[in-house]
Amino acid sequence: MKLKHLEKLLENLEGFSPPSPLLEQYSTPAPLAARLLFHAAMRGDIVGKRVCDLGCGTGVLGIGAALLGARDVIAVEIDRDVVTIARRNALKVGVEIHFFQADVKKPEIHAITGLCDTVVMNPPFGAQQLHADRPFLDAAVTIAPVTYGIFNAGSRSFIGSYLTGRAEIDEVICSLLPIRRMFAFHREEVREIPVEILVLRTKVQPGNQPANP
Ligand code: SAH
Secondary structure, eight states, X not given: OOHHHHHHHHHTSOOOSSOOTTTTOOOOOHHHHHHHHHHHHHTTSSTTOEEEEETOTTSHHHHHHHHTTOSEEEEEESOXXXXXXXXXXXXXXXXXXXXXXXXXXXXXXXXXXXXXXXXXXXOOOSSSSTTTTHHHHHHHHHHOSEEEEEEETTOHHHHHXXXXXXXXXXXXXXXXXXEEOOSTTOOSSEEEEEEEEEEEEESSOTTOOOOOO
16 A cells, blocks of 8 residues: 555544543544554564554554554554544444553553554653653553654653663654644644654563563
């Protein structure tokens, strides 16, 4: 599948309605999602792989991974109503995804996802709830040996030190995330936030991680 074709399919997916500001529900725009997924596919981490989408929202990343040829996609989202939207989206493009309504903070997350080959995620940046991205990092590096995640630009040094001894940042891809006016506290019609796609490689066997120091 060509990049433009994937973008088009992802662009037509149903969005959040209405999005929760507290849960930082922003859909990854199709061009950024397609870029992350193509990059991961090029590195051999999507086709034929078991992929986990943490905080899947309306399913953009997980659905894109399935369209690119992932063998299995497990998608986890805390908001039940959003899981319903994501299920409709998967049905619309004709891919099968194993959706679960669950909180990534809970230890049961590992029983739900099992071990995977790759994690893809666009976690909350922690703008509404401080450190909301940490449970996503904790879970990701224990679920799969490699994670492709979208983070605020400039968070790489924090993330690198937060994951010391557990994972390392293998690559950083800079991009822009256009955010349309969605919430009352947004002042501009569209605001472009600089972001980084970080590729995290787990240092020890996933599922057998030392506790965060
Ligand atoms: N991955 C989607 C959505 C990104 S927005 C995309 O790329 O478009 C972040 C998502 O994480 C939201 O859907 C939000 O509801 C979900 N989320 C926030 N906290 C969570 C938690 N503790 N456990 C699971 N999902 C969570």
